[in-house]
Amino acid sequence: MRTITKIAIALAAMLAVACNNRKDEIQPVRGTIEGPLKEERAPQKVQLAMTLPYADRYESILDDQENDVSVWSLVWCNPDIPSEGYGIHIVKNGKTTHFPDIYHGKNPRAEYDAAASHLWLFCGVIEGTGIHVEKPYLFRFDDTGSALTETKIDPFAIQTALCNRLSYSVKGNDITIFDNGKTLFSVTNTITDMGGLDQEDPVWIGEQLSYFLQDGNLYLKLTPGVKFTTGLALMYDDMPELTAPLRLGENGSLQIGDLSVGL
Numbered sequence: 001m002r003t004i005t006k007i008a009i010a011l012a013a014m015l016a017v018a019c020n021n022r023k024d025e026i027q028p029v030r031g032t033i034e035g036p037l038k039e040e041r042a043p044q045k046v047q048l049a050m051t052l053p054y055a056d057r058y059e060s061i062l063d064d065q066e067n068d069v070s071v072w073s074l075v076w077c078n079p080d081i082p083s084e085g086y087g088i089h090i091v092k093n094g095k096t097t098h099f100p101d102i103y104h105g106k107n108p109r110a111e112y113d114a115a116a117s118h119l120w121l122f123c124g125v126i127e128g129t130g131i132h133v134e135k136p137y138l139f140r141f142d143d144t145g146s147a148l149t150e151t152k153i154d155p156f157a158i159q160t161a162l163c164n165r166l167s168y169s170v171k172g173n174d175i176t177i178f179d180n181g182k183t184l185f186s187v188t189n190t191i192t193d194m195g196g197l198d199q200e201d202p203v204w205i206g207e208q209l210s211y212f213l214q215d216g217n218l219y220l221k222l223t224p225g226v227k228f229t230t231g232l233a234l235m236y237d238d239m240p241e242l243t244a245p246l247r248l249g250e251n252g253s254l255q256i257g258d259l260s261v262g263l
Contacts, residue, residue, distance in 0.1 A: 030203070071090050105124025110122070120138055132210060134155070175187050204225045
């Protein structure tokens with residue numbers, strides 16, 4: 001019995017050493033989004049409501065009077081009948097284009113790039129406590145003012161590209177994040193009531209992905225999350241927000257520029 005106990009203690013010690021050694025190594029971050037987001041057709045009630053008078057059905061998310069562009073998200077199909085997050089109207093020069101199958105979520109945003117005559121729509125496709133993931137849509141306009149979908153960016157594609165670049169190391173409570181092997185930032189974990197950092201996969205991305213325009217250029221914002229041994233939710237208390245410029249190629253290719261802390 002004593003021999004078995006000694007062996008068990010020795011194995012536990014070896015396992016602890018192995019885990020600590022692994023934590024000191026540079027490991028790839030993990031992604032929370034499991035695959036490309038499935039695009040589904042909006043419910044029939046949304047299809048029917050898209051051509052009905054505005055009344056109180058819509059919420060204005062952009063009113064650019066100078067360029068005669070407005071964007072509206074459908075909130076109610078009829079009184080007490082919610083749209084379940086579907087339905088977008090884009091109006092240019094008095095011409096309305098309906099997009100019933102776009103899932104816009106709770107707080108969609110839109111920005112018009114007058115220099116390029118393009119419209120960006122940012123939809124909250126994954127939302128919850130501590131979670132906000134946007135899907136960008138890029139529209140152009142034809143000679144009649146009708147909006148045409150130029151491109152859309154799936155969050156999983158962004159996550160995949162970042163997972164191929166971002167890695168981390170953990171030493172005690174210190175977490176260092178690398179971008180293509182180059183140190184991006186280091187932080188010290190200050191959370192003490194969550195049972196310590198997860199031994200296997202403490203650093204994740206994918207729960208916080210959003211976008212903004214600046215000087216006509218599209219930027220990505222993300223915040224890595226930290227997983228602990230207690231609780232399922234990722235924590236963001238000590239992690240900084242990262243930004244990077246995005247470039248869309250003519251063939252639809254996507255390039256993520258250099259990541260930096262803040263802008």
